[in-house]
Ligand SMILES: NC(=O)C1=CN([C@@H]2O[C@H](COP(=O)(O)OP(=O)(O)OC[C@H]3O[C@@H](n4cnc5c(N)ncnc54)[C@H](OP(=O)(O)O)[C@@H]3O)[C@@H](O)[C@H]2O)C=CC1
Ligand SMILES: CC(=O)C(=O)O
């Protein structure tokens with residue numbers, strides 16, 4: 001009974017990317033190598049070709065009669081899947097459909113995501129991933145067939161055995177040493193987007209980010225490792241939810257927390273010495289401390305501080321270019337609503353750029369910034385003890401203090417640029433937007449909080465209240481806006497770190513960089529800012545089209561790599577001395593392609 005069940009469960013899902021056309025490959029496969037047979041004992045979504053399993057392969061694998069006879073191309077499979085996907089009435093249903101596809105047929109999933117990224121990104125990433133995280137424990141059992149891991153869940157109890165758990169996870173994905181993970185995105189679920197502490201439910205974020213690494217930078221999916229460090233949650237509604245699947249206890253104190261993170265990071269590098277660690281969505285104070293602790297010691301970066309810093313800087317470089325006639329760069333006045341990890345990361349990267357690229361002295365550059373937190377303007381004389389990350393941009397003067405009203409603060413400070421990283425929905429209200437419009441012919445307004453429900457304003461509101469003159473980017477894309485008077489359709493910019501983290505990761509991994517340095521992150525921003533096509537620039541876009549993400553990531557990665565070389569970080573000597581164009585080409589060529597990249601019989605033979 002057990003063995004026949006096992007056969008039914010495993011074999012129809014078995015996939016070998018037997019060449020659809022090359023008869024030589026099929027001939028060669030007529031006697032499957034022993035390691036192939038071994039490999040097929042387990043279920044692998046990487047090997048499952050579904051209805052495109054060739055006839056010869058079906059016969060050898062004992063699949064005759066276990067599926068309809070027609071052998072389809074990947075294109076036809078994609079077409080059918082898209083019909084099903086698009087017929088779903090809610091984005092959550094689409095998320096679940098895609099997650100299940102990802103966990104049963106990896107190449108079909110990535111074929112769809114890569115070909116239709118603009119349509120799929122809002123489902124696998126923000127905004128829908130936010131909703132999926134809120135409901136993760138409720139939907140989890142329906143996202144993957146039993147026994148197929150969607151990511152690695154680490155708890156306090158797993159810490160002593162972590163190296164073995166990591167090896168087992170990697171082996172469950174692929175028993176081939178060649179496919180050791182080379183990048184992990186790790187969160188403890190404590191600050192998921194702008195939605196707060198979601199505990200174990202935050203796993204949707206590492207998964208979504210790594211899917212974008214595959215789609216956006218062509219990282220081989222077998223080399224990606226989503227991790228959720230589940231140390232509990234302080235979210236009462238989760239602790240009281242009977243379906244919550246995470247550890248049902250409140251979060252530990254800082255000593256226990258840092259010890260658990262240390263053990264996790266040490267085990268990761270012990271098991272996979274070259275792995276790049278991307279910290280994602282950690283609560284503010286921990287995010288800064290972990291970055292400070294590990295960035296000069298380990299191969300890692302924090303996406304919310306550094307990735308967001310780079311992406312917003314890139315958009316601002318392009319926005320500043322558009323208003324350069326009215327406002328010389330040193331005259332910009334940049335107001336942040338929000339003074340957390342993302343806001344500090346963004347402000348610091350812009351400030352570093354102004355100092356390094358424009359030669360503005362540090363004190364003068366710092367004086368171009370204002371930050372506002374939940375208590376109002378951040379300034380030295382406020383009377384409360386400011387945490388370290390708020391002190392750098394804390395104002396010496398008190399202009400704009402004494403009120404929590406953002407429109408009053410805007411009126412007092414007269415910013416050219418308003419950036420929202422506060423998770424306060426609609427806090428850029430009509431008064432704020434109109435005030436920005438009175439001060440500037442072309443106000444720069446970036447409501448960057450995620451998902452869309454947390455955004456400081458919509459594109460429509462920003463257009464309406466600025467006489468359609470706004471230079472706009474939001475964290476989660478808003479729909480295009482039709483100007484009522486002219487009928488002209490305007491598309492909003494999307495200032496989301498998706499434009500840079502894939503390129504930062506790719507450039508760092510391919511260059512075999514020792515660390516991810518600030519100069520590499522700044523290079524990523526410049527690479528992104530300069531990656532627009534002449535048409536995009538002429539249209540006034542601030543960011544390139546997401547549909548070109550692989551080209552964009554290759555450019556970003558090339559800039560990262562070049563600076564890694566200049567700053568002595570490069571360890572892949574074969575890249576030394578290459579131009580940006582040559583590096584871009586190399587990066588592009590290295591990208592994994594869902595149609596051709598894995599599972600030929602030769603691959604399996606060679607790597608087993
Ligand atoms: N577009 C993108 O690519 C990215 C967007 N984000 C988004 O940025 C947001 C913030 O993330 P992060 O910085 O990590 O979170 P934090 O929790 O670290 O920061 C939130 C900040 O907002 C402040 N705040 C709260 N209420 C108000 C208010 N009424 N007015 C002004 N400020 C207020 C908080 O103040 P206090 O310090 O007093 O508590 C805090 O400084 C999230 O929505 C996240 O999704 C993050 C990364 C990337
Ligand atoms: C985009 C992102 O990283 C965030 O909102 O946290």
Ligand SMILES: [Mg+2]
Nearest residue numbers: 280281303304
């Ligand atoms: Mg994040």
